[in-house]
Amino acid sequence: MKLYVKATSSYRSDKENIDIKKELKQRYKIDVRRKESFIYAGLLGALRLKEQHSINKDDELYLTSGFGNIDILAKANDYILEKHETIRLFDFINMLGNTTNFYIAKALDIQGKSIFAISDNFTYFHVLTTIYASLLKNKNKVIFGAIDLALGNPEALKRIAGIDEETEVIDSIMYQYLSLDTSDALCELEIDSKFYTQDEIVSIVEKETREIIYSKRCDKSSQDKTPYFETHASFVVNEMIEKSQDCLYIECYKDRYKVLKITTLR
Amino acid sequence: MANILNTCIRSSSGDLKSSIENIKQSTFNISTKTVAAIEGKVEVPYYTFPKNIKDTQDGIYAALKDVVGELLENLSKEDKTQTAIIIGTSIVDWHIINAVETSNYPYKRQPFYSKKRSIDSYAKDLSDAFNLNGFTLTINTACTSSVNAILEASNLIDTGIYKYVVVIGLEIFSDMMSSGFYAMQLLNSDTIKPFDKEREGTILGEAISAILLGDDDKSPWKIKGGHSNCNALSITAASEDGTEFVEMMHKALELSNTSATQITAIKTHATGTYANDISEINAIKKVFDNSITFTALKPYVGHTIGACGALEIALFMACIDDGFLPKTLNHSKAILKDYVPLLEHLNCTSGTFMFNFFGFGGNNTSLILQREDR
DSSP states (O other): OEEEEEEEEEEETTTOOOOHHHHHHHTSOOOOTTOOHHHHHHHHHHHHHHHHSOOOTTOEEEEEOSSOOHHHHHHHHIIIIISOOOOOHHHHHHHSTTHHHHHHHHHHTOOSOEEEEEOTTTHHHHHHHHHHHHHHHHOOOEEEEEEEOOTTSHHHHHHHHTOOTTOOBOOEEEEEEEESOOTTOSEEEEOOSOOBOHHHHHHHHHHOOSEEEEOTTTOOOTTOOOOBOTTHHHHHHHHHHHHTOOEEEEEEETTEEEEEEEEEOO | OOEEEEEEEEBTTBSHHHHHHHHHTTOOOOEEEEEEETTEEEEEEEBOOOTTSOSSHHHHHHHHHHHHHHHTTTSOHHHHTTEEEEEEESOOOHHHHHHHHHHHOGGGOOOOOOOOOOTTHHHHHHHHHTTOOOOEEEEOOGGGHHHHHHHHHHHHHHTTSOSEEEEEEEEOOOHHHHHHHHHTTOBOOSSOOTTBTTOOBOOBBOEEEEEEEESOTTOSEEEEEEEEEEOOSSSSOOOTTOHHHHHHHHHHHHHTTOOGGGOOEEEOOOOSOHHHHHHHHHHHHHHSOTTOOEEOOHHHHOBOGGGHHHHHHHHHHHHHHTTEEOOOSSOOSBSBTTBOOOOSOEEOOOEEEEEEEEETTTEEEEEEEEEOOO
16 A cells, blocks of 8 residues: 655654644634644644645545543543533533544635544554545545644553653654655655564564664663654654655554555655 | 445344334333533433443443454454454543543552553454454544444445454443533433424433444445535534535435435434534435435434444344334424424335434534345
8 A cells, every 4th residue: 555645744842842822823823712732733733734735625634643632631530520510611522532623624624524543553554544545435635643742641641651651752743645646745655454473574674775663662672762652653754754764664562563664755 | 345244232222133122112221320510410311231231441341342243253264354443432441531530639649550551442452352453443533433434444345455344333421421412501301302393402322333344245235335524614513504414415425326316215313402403404405305214213222422323324224124214203393394204114125325424523424325125
C-alpha cells in the first residue's frame, strides 16, 4: 500500500514555545470560546496545513491520538465523581471523540467523511491502512492529524502509556495531506497489512541500507532519552520530509512488528 | 464486495433471539439509572443489560468474548488469521479514569504503575483470544461510531486488504455520558416517541453488537454502499429543514447506484428528541415521496449511542430474516401528517434498505443494504 504526502504541518512542545490558544485567536482569527486544549491543538495543526496546500470541500479528515483528550476526562471526572455535580454542557460536548473533527471541518470548510480513531501501539499504522482503503475506494484526498497532549495530565498519561515514570512526555501535533496520486508529492509512505515476527524484523534490518528508526516502545536501550508521544511515527514522517531523508520506521506490540517505509521524493 | 455474514448481540432484551421476540410482541425491558444533575442525583429510565452481564471491566470483556465467539463459530482457523476488528463506541476505558483519579487526588493515590491500556485494548485482547489477524481500530464519532466502523470495514474488504472484519458496537452505562445527555435536557421522557409531535426526549441504553463482514458471496445481505459526511448547523444539531441529512442520503444513494424509489424501507435514526426528529423527517420528505416506509428501533432498545449502528442494523436484519418489518412504537401524532412511520409490523422478506444515523459533531452516515429474495 503506497500513499503520497502532499503537505505537512508540525508542532512539538519541546521545539516550539507558543501559546496555541493565543496563536489561533491572533493569527488565524478563530473563535476560541467553548473549546479546550485538544481542540486548539487539532485546529492549529489543520490551519498550518491549510497554509501549505489547498484543501477541497470533499476532503476526508482522519484524526488519531494515543489516548485522546485526557484533560477533558479529568475535568468531567472532577465534576461528576469527585464534586458530585453535573458536567458542564460544553465540557460534555468537548469530551466526545469527534468534536475536534467538527471544529476542524468548520475551520477548513470541508464536509467530507470525518473519523476519530485509535489503535493501541499501531495507531498511526492502522489509521493509515484505513485511509489507504478509503482513498482507493472514494478517490478523495485525506487530511490526517495525529495529536498527543501530555502536559495537562503528565502523570495520568504515564500511567496508561506503559512507560517509566522518569520518561519525558511532550505535546505533539503532526498533520499530513495524503493522496494516492504521486504528482507534487513530497514523500511516499509504504505499509503492508502483514505483522512481522522479531526474527523477520532482524532479517529486514540486516538488509536495509537506509536509516532505521524504532518507536520508543521497540527501542528499550537505556541510551534512549528521547521524549515519549504515542504518534511518534507521524513526527518521523514529517521530520524525514523536512530533512529529505529516507528511513524505515518500526513499531511493535508484544511480539508483532509493523514497518513503514518512508521515501522522500524531493 | 463486502457482505454481512453473521450478527450477534446483547441488548436490554438479551440476545438476538429474545430481542426479536420482544420486537414481535412490541415489548421492551426498561430499568433506571442514577445520573448526576444540577439538582443532585436523579433517576432516569435506562435500557440496561440483563443481570447476567456485569457492569465491570471483566464483566464487559466476558460478554464481548461470548458475543465474538458466537459470531465467529463458523469461521475456519485460516480465515480467522485474515480477520480484523473495529470497535465503534463513545466510551472511554476505566483504566484511564483510574489513572486520572490516582494522579489527581491524594486520597486515591497508588504507587506508580504503568500499563498500556485504552478502549482499543478490548479489541487487541479479543484479537489475541480468537487468533485473529491483529489489526484493530476503535472509532469514536459519537452516535455514528459503529455504522462508521461498518463503512470503514467494508472499505478494507472491498480493497482486498482484509478478507473479514468483525465490527463491534459497544456502549455501557457511563456517568459522564449520561450526565451530559441529561444536562442537554435530552433525557426528559419515560418513552421514546419517534417523529411524534409530543416527543420529549430519548432514553439511553446499553448494548454489545457484533457484525461479521466478509467477501464471502453466500450471504443474502449485501452492502450496496453508503456515505458519511461531517456537516451540521452546530456541534449538536443539523438544520431544521434537514439540508445536511438530505445531502448525505442523496450521496449514499448515488454511491450505491440506487434510486430513492428502489428503497423498500428506511431504518431511521429517530432519537425522539425535538431537534433530531424534525430535521430527519424534513429530510426524508425531500428525498422520498410519502409512500416511503420508514420505522424506528430505539423504543425497543434505547439510544445506545456508539453501538446503535451495529445494534439497530443487526436487529433490523434479523426482523427481515424473520419475515417482517418492525413497527414504530409510541407514535400517535405525526410531525408531518403525510409522513407517518410504520405503525404495524409488515410482512417483508427482502428488499433494499437505507439505515440512517446522525451524531453530535456533525457526523451523518447512511448505509444501504440489500437482502436478496429467498
